Amino acid sequence: MDQRMAKHSPRARDVNHSNVLQREHRAVEEGTGSAVTRDFYCHRCSCKVTEYAHADGRAEELADVALYLCRTCAAEAQRKGTETVGEYRILQRLGRGGISVVYKAWHAPTCRLVALKKVVPESSSREGAEEVFQKEVKVMQTLIHPHIVRLIDYRMVEKPYYLVYEYLPNGDLYTYVQKHTVSVTDICRIFCQVLEGLEYMHRKGIVHRDVKPHNILLTLDKKAKLGDFSCVKNLHEDGILKGDHGGLPFLTPEEILNHDYVKSSTDVYAVGVSLYYILTDTFPFHFASPEEIIKAFLIKKKPKDPIDMVLQHKKELESELRRVIGNSILREDRILIQSYRKDIPATLAAIIDKSVAKNEENRFKSAQEMREALVLYLTDECASMKRS
Template sequence: MATASVILTVTHGPLDGRSFRFDERTTAFLGRARDCNPQLPDDDDHRTVSRHHCLLDINPPDVRIRDFGSLNGTYLNGARIGRRDRGESVEQAAARAFPEHDIKDGDEIRLGDTVFRVGIDRSRPEKTKVVPRCVHCGADVGGEIGDRDGEYVCAECRSDPDQLARDYIAGSWRAGRYEIVKLLGEGGMGRVYLARDLGTGELVALKMMLPEVAADPHARAQFMREISVSQSLEHPNIARIRDADSYAGVFFFTSEYCAGGSLAARYRKQPVPVDEAVPLILQALAGLEFAHGQGVVHRDLTPHNILLAADGTLKLADFGLAKAFDQAGLSGLTRTGTAAGKPFFMSYPQAINYRYVGPEVDVWSLAACLYHLLTGLYPRDFDGDRDPWQVVLETAAVPLLSRRPDVPRQLALVIDTALRDKPAIGYPTAAEFRNALLLKGV
């Protein structure tokens, strides 16, 4: 059961009285386009509203809004929060970064003549408020977490994550079982360490994840439930999660250590020969097909979490971590602004239907990874400061041969088909994409 909901109620305009309820972590686009939710009518009364007018990042009970450089602007409580200048083109406006604004219960959003009132339903009884404290040092963190309940690590403790990891491993989480050897890397969700299992002597990858919001019991339970499914995945091309737990606001996971590192680190945006790139993706597709057969969708495939073992075997890592962490609401409001929220390897269906994506979005992302290996570039043109979400909504992948003419034509056509995502993704299953590559690409 959700612990909070965000409700948008139309209080003025042709849709007066209609309500839109969001119970889970999601991204909502407002405008006249058919892929918007809420969608405003495409009629004379709404000509002042852009097709993709603004973006709502929703993580109940938190909400954030950003205008997309619309002609007539978005208004929050009567104040304009974004609008392109008169005479400024859509392209010029898209190259500007419009600020994001947090939304509170009772706030009003106006697009043209339509007004939405924001309601936040916490769906839980009132209780005596206590001063929220950092579960690591005990400092008051009320200003950091607002009205949220749950365990939280303060900003000062977060500033030294290595010490935080050592403290938890030594004293709290699986006490005495692991020791940290060195830092392997860090990303949008946390830090990854090389660690040693003191019982077996085996080297493992240990990931520490700190929620951006207070982790209440419901969110922790939802997250760990999802991870238990991912732990069951046993396949040569999947880096299995060995151990997982949460304690005092921190989540830890261990998985097999892949000494060859990630594809992103190995190739560093340098074009890779066809006869090297395609076999790597074929291995990835084998792992992907198995996971999908078990009902698990990755939803965050990038070259950073596709790893190589010491013997060259490719391993898909972090299966289910990003999806579970985000859907449980633990990642905070990250999809609109930070690097972790930029959809460089995300398909159009995933952008507009974030909560209900299926296996086909992983196939698209893996095709995007192959494109990136072959060209050193992203499939779409994420040029300058243009809003990346608008790029996904409004542009298609650049044909492969226009960026790398020496790729065999039949292979390029297969990859271009895989990266088609309107009205549907070109290859809906990993098996179909894999078979097409085997027929035309190897």
């Protein structure tokens, strides 16, 4: 076994990354003394699972993030022919990205509910897929914060490669607001938490690069946690992975012009676009929809079989989509948020419009600056409500 493999062997992996996570956990929880043994309960039926929760010795370390499912409830949740990945049993598919798929899973020894991110079979042999996962692991081992999703486990020695994160039952912010009514004030509080997580990351020289509503996850009590670090960049390291940008509409004009442009302020811009999008269900600039782009493409090609043409020219269509959206980000004037939402208070509208400004010099320079502006707005809003 070579030195690299020995370092990442299952036994060494569990010990090493557990130690790192525990050290970071103690560092952020100031004033904690010796660990206190507590009871843990099933997330669904509330029966006690304490004995199982302590099986791997990490129950206290993960007490603030772990959810549990007793064996009876887990058996009911599992479908016939349930896939097993290591010690984890797949319960439900949650989503898919470029090289990975995310599942809700159950850790049999501890009864812990988790989100398991696995490299999809067609990507596991692709150049760079392993490197992306390795990079994510390396960064996530250093990030322990209340508003950043917690890495719990991983396997990078043998296929299938996977990462294991805490499970967030309320899902992503975009899907949540489609199903529930959330006040403007609560939305702003959520984004303050996202910015707080980014402040922590940026102080460490780490840029997320894929901030968007689908990557803002919600805990049981609706606290925000930033997730999906597959595009993450450590500014203290040299080099950059190809194709590790996030969603195109959330990129700054600077990133459109220069793919290698990386600054912490680009995350802040993405937060602004995300906040704008959550409040309006649209972007702060006009661009043709994917359907319109495909229609124009087909009119130009005049194919006999449109469906076959789309399938055969998928990459060309994706390139055209990037070109159209990119040009809109670069050329289109920003649409003031009150054009869509006249009920948005002027103070808040000014914060949002500043955060998505086309010119970098007119935007917030840091996550802290934008968060402080939102906190001041929320403070004044609260005081105003009390007076009335």
